[in-house]
Amino acid sequence: MTLAGFEPPPLVWETLGAVRVAAERFPGGVIDLTVGTPVDDPPAFVADILGRSEASRGYPPSIGTPAFREAAASWVERRFGVEVGPEQVAATIGSKELVAGLPQWLRLRTPDRDTVLHPGVAYPTYAMGARLAGCRAVSVPPTATGGLDLDAIDPADAARALCLWANSPSNPTGALDDLDAxxxxxxxxxxxxxxxxxxxxxxxxxxxxxxxxxxxEGVLAVHSLSKRSNLAGLRVGFYAGDRDLVAYLGQLRKHAGFMVPGPVQEVAVAALADDDHAEAQRAIYRRRIDAVVGALDAAGLDVAGPGGAFYLWVTAPSGDGIDLARDLAERAGVLVTPGSAYGPHGVDHVRLALVVPDARITELVERLGAL
Known part of the structure; x- marks a missing residue:
C-alpha cells in the first residue's frame, strides 16, 4: 500500500548526476565548488581543548554553559559594538538546525500564523523549515542590490507571518542587506x-x-563558528537577541534535548575569544576571491566581487545556469551549483564556493584561463 505524504527531496548536490560525471572525467580530476564546507585548519588550540576537557561526563546545559554565553555576548559586543547580556544568548548545534526548526517552534507559540517569509534567492533550508512545520514558505523578491524588497511583501502575507528570515552576507549571492530596515x-x-x-x-x-x-526587540541574530573558525564538524553556534524569544526557545529546546557537547562548548569559548585566527582566515578567503574573480572576468564571464561570504554568483551567458554548470564541468572539470537551487530568481546564475585549498585555486585559475 502506498501512502500519500511528504517525500523528502534530495539535496541539490545529489541531483547533479551527469554534470558531476563530466567534471570527474576531466584530466586532473574534478574541482568541486558545490558544498560550502571549510577545508582549512581550525585553530591549533582546538585539539588540545578536546583532548583535556572533562566536560564529556555530564549533560551540558542546552542553552549553553555560562562561559559559552558570556563568550558569545562578548564577541557580539567586540565585533559589532552591540551590547547583549548572556541571558540573551543561547547555543545551537550549528546554525542549520535552528533555521530548519524555528518555524515549528514559533507556530507552537503563535498557532494562528502559518507563513515563513524568506529571501527570494536563498539557502533552501529557510523554505524547507516552513515545509517541515506545515507552513507556507513565501519568498521575498530581491532588490537590485540583492537585499530583501520589503515593499514587495503582500500585506496579507505579513499578517500571517511567523517570521521573516534575512541573510546577510547572502548565501548564495554574497549580497549585503540593510538589516536596520x-x-x-x-x-x-x-x-x-x-x-x-x-x-x-x-x-x-x-x-x-x-x-x-x-x-x-523582536529580532534574533543567528551565528555559527563553522565558517569563522573552520569548526563545521563540531556543530556549534548561537542565537542572540529578543529576551522573550531567547527564553522561550531556550526552554522549548531543553525539552527537545538540543545540546552542544560540553567539550565543544569549551572550544567555542576559546574560539570566540580569539580574533587572530579569524583575521588570518579572512585574508585567505580574500586572496582566493580576488584570484578567481580575475580569472572569471578574463574568461568573459560576468561576475562581481561579493559584498561578503566566500561565494561567487556568476551570470550565465545563455541565461540558463544549468547550461553554464554543464559547460564548466565539461570544459574545465569545475563543478558548480546551478542557481536554480536557490529559487526561481537564481535560474540565470551559478554559485561557486571557494572552499578548496590554495593549490586547487591555482589550478582553477589556470583552467579558467584556458576557456
Missing part, C-alpha cells in the same frame, strides 16, 4: 525577524553588521 519592518508589522549572519566575519563591503544594531 529589515528590523524596522519586522517591528512595525509585529513579525519576528531572524537574521542569519553566519558569514558576518567575511564581510568585504565595509564593517560587519547585525540585525541587533538598532536594538534586540
Amino acid at each position: 529589515v528590523a524596522a519592518w519586522g517591528r512595525s508589522h509585529g513579525v519576528p525577524v531572524a537574521s542569519d549572519e553566519c558569514y558576518a566575519e567575511l564581510t568585504w563591503g565595509g564593517p560587519p553588521r547585525t540585525v541587533l544594531g538598532t536594538g534586540t
Whole structure:
C-alpha cells in the first residue's frame, strides 16, 4: 500500500548526476565548488581543548554553559559594538538546525500564523523549515542590490507571518542587506525577524553588521563558528537577541534535548575569544576571491566581487545556469551549483564556493584561463 505524504527531496548536490560525471572525467580530476564546507585548519588550540576537557561526563546545559554565553555576548559586543547580556544568548548545534526548526517552534507559540517569509534567492533550508512545520514558505523578491524588497511583501502575507528570515552576507549571492530596515519592518508589522549572519566575519563591503544594531526587540541574530573558525564538524553556534524569544526557545529546546557537547562548548569559548585566527582566515578567503574573480572576468564571464561570504554568483551567458554548470564541468572539470537551487530568481546564475585549498585555486585559475 502506498501512502500519500511528504517525500523528502534530495539535496541539490545529489541531483547533479551527469554534470558531476563530466567534471570527474576531466584530466586532473574534478574541482568541486558545490558544498560550502571549510577545508582549512581550525585553530591549533582546538585539539588540545578536546583532548583535556572533562566536560564529556555530564549533560551540558542546552542553552549553553555560562562561559559559552558570556563568550558569545562578548564577541557580539567586540565585533559589532552591540551590547547583549548572556541571558540573551543561547547555543545551537550549528546554525542549520535552528533555521530548519524555528518555524515549528514559533507556530507552537503563535498557532494562528502559518507563513515563513524568506529571501527570494536563498539557502533552501529557510523554505524547507516552513515545509517541515506545515507552513507556507513565501519568498521575498530581491532588490537590485540583492537585499530583501520589503515593499514587495503582500500585506496579507505579513499578517500571517511567523517570521521573516534575512541573510546577510547572502548565501548564495554574497549580497549585503540593510538589516536596520529589515528590523524596522519586522517591528512595525509585529513579525519576528531572524537574521542569519553566519558569514558576518567575511564581510568585504565595509564593517560587519547585525540585525541587533538598532536594538534586540523582536529580532534574533543567528551565528555559527563553522565558517569563522573552520569548526563545521563540531556543530556549534548561537542565537542572540529578543529576551522573550531567547527564553522561550531556550526552554522549548531543553525539552527537545538540543545540546552542544560540553567539550565543544569549551572550544567555542576559546574560539570566540580569539580574533587572530579569524583575521588570518579572512585574508585567505580574500586572496582566493580576488584570484578567481580575475580569472572569471578574463574568461568573459560576468561576475562581481561579493559584498561578503566566500561565494561567487556568476551570470550565465545563455541565461540558463544549468547550461553554464554543464559547460564548466565539461570544459574545465569545475563543478558548480546551478542557481536554480536557490529559487526561481537564481535560474540565470551559478554559485561557486571557494572552499578548496590554495593549490586547487591555482589550478582553477589556470583552467579558467584556458576557456
